[in-house]
Amino acid sequence: MRPPSEITCGSPGRIQRSERPNQRRFTVEHPINGALLTLAPLLVALASAPAAVFAGWIRTRFAAPVGAAFALLAAVTTLVVYLRGGGEVNVAWAPTWDLRLHFALDGLAALYALLATGVGFLVLAYSSRYLPLHLEHGGRDPSEGNRFYGFMLLFMGSMVGLAMAQDLILIFVFWDLTAVASYYLIGYDRHDANSRASALMALLVTGVTAVLLLIGALMFYAAYRTYSVPELAGLVRPGPLLNTAGLLIAIAALAKSAQVPLHFWLPRAMAAPTPVSAYLHSAAMVAAGVLLLGRVYPLLQESELLLNVLLGVGLLSMAVGGVLALTRDVLKQLLAYSTISQYGYVVFLYGLGGKYGAVGASFYVIAHALAKSALFLTAGAVSQATGEDRLSRMGGLRKPLPVLAAASGAAAAGLAALPLTIGFFKDELFFEAALQRGPVFAGLAVAGAALTIAYAWRFWSGIFLGTPRDGAHGVPAALVWPVAVLGILVLVGGVFVEPFAVLARSAGAAYYPGPVESVKPAYHLDLRPENLMALATFGLGALLVVSRRAWVGAAWGAARIGEKVGPEKLYEVGIIELNRFSDRVHSYEVRDLRSRIASILLPAGVLVGLAILATPNVDVYRVGSVAWQDAPLLLALVAVAVSAIAATFTRRHVTLALVLSSAGYVLAAVYAFFGAPDVALVAVLIETVVTLLFLATLKLVPYKILHRQARLPLQRRGRKIATSAIAGAGAFAVAWGTLSQPAAERSVSQDLVELTPEAHAKDVVTATLADFRGLDTLGEITVVALVLLGVATLLRKGRLR
Amino acid sequence: MILAVSIVIAVIFGSGAFLILQRDLLRLIVGILLISNASILFVMASGLSRGKAPIYPLDGASVSDPLVQAMALTALVIGSSTAALLLALVYRLYVSHRSIDIEDLSTAEMEAADALERVNVTEFDRGFRDEPVQEEQADERELEKEEPR
Numbered sequence: 001m002r003p004p005s006e007i008t009c010g011s012p013g014r015i016q017r018s019e020r021p022n023q024r025r026f027t028v029e030h031p032i033n034g035a036l037l038t039l040a041p042l043l044v045a046l047a048s049a050p051a052a053v054f055a056g057w058i059r060t061r062f063a064a065p066v067g068a069a070f071a072l073l074a075a076v077t078t079l080v081v082y083l084r085g086g087g088e089v090n091v092a093w094a095p096t097w098d099l100r101l102h103f104a105l106d107g108l109a110a111l112y113a114l115l116a117t118g119v120g121f122l123v124l125a126y127s128s129r130y131l132p133l134h135l136e137h138g139g140r141d142p143s144e145g146n147r148f149y150g151f152m153l154l155f156m157g158s159m160v161g162l163a164m165a166q167d168l169i170l171i172f173v174f175w176d177l178t179a180v181a182s183y184y185l186i187g188y189d190r191h192d193a194n195s196r197a198s199a200l201m202a203l204l205v206t207g208v209t210a211v212l213l214l215i216g217a218l219m220f221y222a223a224y225r226t227y228s229v230p231e232l233a234g235l236v237r238p239g240p241l242l243n244t245a246g247l248l249i250a251i252a253a254l255a256k257s258a259q260v261p262l263h264f265w266l267p268r269a270m271a272a273p274t275p276v277s278a279y280l281h282s283a284a285m286v287a288a289g290v291l292l293l294g295r296v297y298p299l300l301q302e303s304e305l306l307l308n309v310l311l312g313v314g315l316l317s318m319a320v321g322g323v324l325a326l327t328r329d330v331l332k333q334l335l336a337y338s339t340i341s342q343y344g345y346v347v348f349l350y351g352l353g354g355k356y357g358a359v360g361a362s363f364y365v366i367a368h369a370l371a372k373s374a375l376f377l378t379a380g381a382v383s384q385a386t387g388e389d390r391l392s393r394m395g396g397l398r399k400p401l402p403v404l405a406a407a408s409g410a411a412a413a414g415l416a417a418l419p420l421t422i423g424f425f426k427d428e429l430f431f432e433a434a435l436q437r438g439p440v441f442a443g444l445a446v447a448g449a450a451l452t453i454a455y456a457w458r459f460w461s462g463i464f465l466g467t468p469r470d471g472a473h474g475v476p477a478a479l480v481w482p483v484a485v486l487g488i489l490v491l492v493g494g495v496f497v498e499p500f501a502v503l504a505r506s507a508g509a510a511y512y513p514g515p516v517e518s519v520k521p522a523y524h525l526d527l528r529p530e531n532l533m534a535l536a537t538f539g540l541g542a543l544l545v546v547s548r549r550a551w552v553g554a555a556w557g558a559a560r561i562g563e564k565v566g567p568e569k570l571y572e573v574g575i576i577e578l579n580r581f582s583d584r585v586h587s588y589e590v591r592d593l594r595s596r597i598a599s600i601l602l603p604a605g606v607l608v609g610l611a612i613l614a615t616p617n618v619d620v621y622r623v624g625s626v627a628w629q630d631a632p633l634l635l636a637l638v639a640v641a642v643s644a645i646a647a648t649f650t651r652r653h654v655t656l657a658l659v660l661s662s663a664g665y666v667l668a669a670v671y672a673f674f675g676a677p678d679v680a681l682v683a684v685l686i687e688t689v690v691t692l693l694f695l696a697t698l699k700l701v702p703y704k705i706l707h708r709q710a711r712l713p714l715q716r717r718g719r720k721i722a723t724s725a726i727a728g729a730g731a732f733a734v735a736w737g738t739l740s741q742p743a744a745e746r747s748v749s750q751d752l753v754e755l756t757p758e759a760h761a762k763d764v765v766t767a768t769l770a771d772f773r774g775l776d777t778l779g780e781i782t783v784v785a786l787v788l789l790g791v792a793t794l795l796r797k798g799r800l801r
Numbered sequence: 802m803i804l805a806v807s808i809v810i811a812v813i814f815g816s817g818a819f820l821i822l823q824r825d826l827l828r829l830i831v832g833i834l835l836i837s838n839a840s841i842l843f844v845m846a847s848g849l850s851r852g853k854a855p856i857y858p859l860d861g862a863s864v865s866d867p868l869v870q871a872m873a874l875t876a877l878v879i880g881s882s883t884a885a886l887l888l889a890l891v892y893r894l895y896v897s898h899r900s901i902d903i904e905d906l907s908t909a910e911m912e913a914a915d916a917l918e919r920v921n922v923t924e925f926d927r928g929f930r931d932e933p934v935q936e937e938q939a940d941e942r943e944l945e946k947e948e949p950r
Contacts, residue, residue, distance in 0.1 A: 644817070738843075
């Protein structure tokens with residue numbers, strides 16, 4: 001382990017499996033400055049949320065510009081630090097638990113941080129105009145926007161943190177922060193029950209699976225004593241541990257990326273305001289899943305099983321998302337299913353592996369983020385223009401919104417991977433990676449890409465082509481220019497692909513063990529297989545578009561079946577049943593005193609019983625030796641047991657009090673035989689007091705009432721006897737098991753005995769109570785004082801009545 | 802010896818559990834006291850050493866574990882305080898309900914809960930019928946009227 005105070009900085013290069021990361025780290029002259037520089041993107045991103053909220057608190061309309069400015073600043077900072085070679089900060093966080101604050105701005109981190117801050121800036125600029133309209137539409141106060149910007153920027157900050165975190169626990173922390181931020185953003189329209197239910201669904205699906213990530217991290221820690229991903233990458237070996245822990249982490253990532261079968265929360269999350277959806281889909285929440293997959297890819301790629309799981313899940317998501325996107329009518333739903341399908345490609349690429357898969361996955365994320373955020377913002381803008389959110393009620397909007405039509409046309413073309421857009425290269429890498437694995441995968445890749453063309457065309461043509469409708473009006477410029485910027489980026493990427501490719505390569509290098517420099521997306525004007533596949537895709541896509549009537553019925557049927565028996569149904573039924581169960585337990589628990597006590601004691605008893613069953617119980621129990629001088633002790637114990645049993649038979653209360661006190665007095669004798677005169681004396685005293693109190697109570701309550709109770713027949717006798725027998729058996733198992741295994745180590749009691757003369761005392765127990773454990777005694781005295789107050793109050797109130 | 806103590810603990814605990822299941826509140830208290838006795842015996846028995854009382858001068862022989870004794874003492878005192886509080890509560894319940902039967906108390910509790918719910922529902926209805934905003938304004942007006950006096 002490294003010394004805890006060490007701060008190391010360095011330029012992160014590729015992480016070799018065999019190379020321990022501390023070997024390639026070097027200390028710069030001013031470690032603090034270096035660390036600050038490396039952390040600058042994260043610090044700016046995390047500071048943006050409080051800054052925007054503060055600005056909005058001063059004046060509502062300041063929140064959006066300040067937030068957008070901070071996002072832009074964070075993006076610029078990220079870019080600058082990345083171009084300077086990145087860096088790494090690794091300081092102890094909680095050394096006793098081996099937790100470290102380990103951040104690095106490597107290629108992967110830079111890619112996702114740039115996406116989160118860059119797209120975040122555009123989305124915030126868009127929101128500055130969209131959100132007031134949204135709030136006005138809902139008749140809400142403009143100051144509610146503060147909450148929106150606060151959570152939006154928290155989202156951004158946690159994404160940057162997640163991108164830079166190299167420690168599994170740190171990743172988990174930021175992971176959950178994104179879940180919290182998304183919960184509030186999806187449920188932003190909190191007056192709407194649907195919105196709240198959607199937010200809860202997203203939180204449950206991604207939050208419950210996040211626990212799997214934690215479990216996976218702990219499993220790795222248990223085996224290798226480190227949470228650091230780069231260190232783990234050099235340590236893991238294929239085997240059941242890697243398969244299990246890796247699968248748990250992969251499930252968390254796949255749920256976050258809305259992959260089948262945990263995809264259903266994403267279409268529901270469309271209840272959020274449109275900018276949130278745009279951000280969620282392109283650069284934040286959903287991207288976090290594939291980011292995590294990339295981060296732990298050095299671990300996952302050791303296991304053939306895990307790669308096959310990724311292949312299968314990716315393929316399934318491509319198919320399900322693609323087919324469902326062709327059936328949805330609500331704009332944002334269509335886009336949501338397309339996102340599921342698109343991230344399916346990314347997961348598929350991870351599963352394919354190889355250098356093309358690794359670089360392709362990162363390149364795909366860039367291309368998709370640009371195109372998809374543009375399309376979402378388009379959906380929001382045209383909804384504002386027409387007041388409609390369904391494809392079937394739109395059309396012909398190219399006339400009133402020419403710039404938007406052109407920009408989103410470029411974005412849709414990018415999604416569909418047409419030439420002269422950045423999308424063409426994402427499919428080029430995709431096809432190359434698939435070709436490496438064989439013709440079957442190549443065929444599947446073509447089919448998937450054709451589906452993309454079909455729904456991209458459906459989205460764009462449905463909005464902008466066709467007969468114009470009445471009632472459409474223009475939209476503010478702020479709703480158009482962010483889309484235009486993204487559209488231009490998509491086109492620029494189609495011509496000058498190298499900057500994007502450099503970023504994707506350096507991201508791929510961060511997690512792919514082999515060399516990736518040879519992966520260069522470019523146009524080739526020849527009949528190489530990738531180009532043929534692209535041509536086949538275009539042809540198939542066009543065929544899908546023109547033959548819509550022929551297959552749309554089947555697609556609808558598939559969607560219906562999914563609704564009836566799909567995982568969403570399962571989730572709903574599960575939630576309803578859980579609710580019902582909780583209601584039932586609650587109504588039973590609050591019914592009366594007895595069920596309230598039972599609802600505490602029963603689960604406790606069950607837990608104890610399970611613990612007894614779970615602990616090994618062979619050769620554990622000891623009978624113990626009995627010496628002749630123990631005879632009086634044994635006799636006394638028998639007497640205690642007999643009086644306890646007698647207490648259960650006694651009818652009259654006075655007798656009961658006497659039986660109880662006899663048990664107590666004999667117990668005092670038992671303590672005396674144990675060599676504990678202090679306890680014995682106190683027990684006698686206490687027993688006397690309790691007996692007197694009991695008799696006094698009997699005197700206060702009239703005999704008539706006591707008599708009625710004493711003559712009461714015992715109801716459900718068998719059940720009560722059985723219950724108490726089980727309770728006794730449990731106590732027996734616990735007591736015998738515990739007493740059979742005394743602590744093996746030197747007890748603190750010896751210290752107490754040795755220290756007593758120093759406390760100027762003779763009796764060790766007295767010294768312990770008054771001196772060594774004096775605070776305990778103080779607490780005990782407080783309890784007695786409180787009880788006295790309580791008793792006095794109760795008695796006085798009683799008499800006053 | 803270990804087995805014998807364990808059996809006795811179990812018997813006391815079981816008897817206490819049986820008494821807790823009774824309808825009579827006083828028996829319930831006796832049950833609680835028995836269970837607390839069982840646990841104190843358990844604590845005492847879990848001492849690591851047995852021997853003479855741990856009081857100086859020690860003559861080299863083994864002494865009984867003082868730690869568990871201190872804990873048992875604390876438990877004894879707290880147990881007796883709890884008993885006092887419980888007994889006072891039983892008396893208080895007798896004064897208010899004229900019964901020390903848990904069934905009677907449950908019935909009374911449920912009736913009280915129902916009554917409370919009815920009151921809440923009617924208030925809720927009233928809140929829906931009236932315009933709450935107007936009510937607030939009316940309150941403010943009244944306040945304004947009252948202030949000059």
